[in-house]
Amino acid sequence: MSDRTSWRAVREEILGRPGAGAAYEAARIRFELETGGTMPTLVVLERLASAPGMRLTVELGPLDRASRLLVAVVRYCAGLHSEY
Template identity: 45%
Template sequence: MSATRRTGKCGRSPSRRPDGKPLSRSPQSEPWAELREEALAHPEAQEAYEATRIRFELGRAVRERREALGMTQAQLAEAAGLQQPAVARFEAGGTMPTLPLLERFASAPGMRLSVGFEPLDRAS
């Protein structure tokens, strides 16, 4: 049997034993949803998750607008006075931007930044 066949695609572990039977999960493994729920039960984790969600949503909004306009990251970066890697990090949710930086990201593709507050019971 070749190395590719033993390890599966991309070097991952095989999903079947050599005899063809499926590998069983270890008793300690849990579905991702259960692990996530357990982790988010901690207030610190909830705060970190919310901060990550906000960064991701901001980046997604800019990326969607940029793509709708047919702009590249380099073109958006030039229009905003930034470097392309900064745009890539922002769009991926890798940075928590300041308000002035958000204004630059908004104006470069022809948007207006709108910041507001809403009650937590209505927030998504």
């Protein structure tokens, strides 16, 4: 029978490699942003935009009825129940 290694030991060995901790943290943040697990601040969005040499632009414009309905559905699915 072979010796088994626990997941904790494997994870610690992998995260002990140079640069692994930073890569893991970047992946964790990306996962939270992409899945809606966090609401990023403008400062975070500016930092994300500046990484590839871009700048953050926020634009406000009128919503048509279809857009308001879509926003209401997204908010409802996110648990932010509101009227549209």
